[in-house]
Amino acid sequence: MTTGPSTPGDSARAAEDPAPTGEDLAALLARLLGETDKTQKDLAAEAGIKYPTLNAWMNRTRGTSRINPDDLRALANILRGWGVETTPRQIFEAAGRPVPGPTDVERENRLLEIYRQLPARSQRALLQTAEAMRQATSAA
Incomplete structure (x- = not known):
């Protein structure tokens, strides 16, 4: 178990995160x-x-x-x-999970609007791309 910051940039984060x-x-x-x-x-x-x-x-x-x-x-x-x-x-x-960016209702609504305007084939491609991005992030 790590007991303290291991790199210089970690000291600022350690100060704001109370968990060991x-x-x-x-x-x-x-x-x-x-x-x-x-x-x-x-x-x-x-x-x-x-x-x-x-x-x-x-x-x-x-x-x-x-x-x-x-x-x-x-x-x-x-x-x-x-x-x-x-x-x-x-x-x-x-949990060993990447920390997602903050949710932004405006961006989510814009993405949904774009998705709804795409033909079915492009919607499937967008979903596949998004899933691949999520999996790549999870594996990192």
Whole structure:
């Protein structure tokens, strides 16, 4: 487990991220839940995640590579709503997932508008390209 910044640029990020580097999702969630009076069941219910699924992540019996990014964002938002100091970046990194850029409704709507204007063949090609981009990002 890494205990501190390993490169000069990491020191600024370490100052804004309170979680020790190297924590996996199970360890991070256990630590953060320990800062509250809430349970895994509370977290699962409020985040809209099935309790057995969250429990499997926390017991490391289910991998984290396929967790929906919206679920990871929800975990961060719920925990922050409970007064826990965490960031979406910490949650994504602990899950071993690339941190997606911020969602922007305007950009999403523009992309959807463009998609709807394309013929079916081009829509399929766009989806294939987007899926390839997502997979390449996940593998990085």
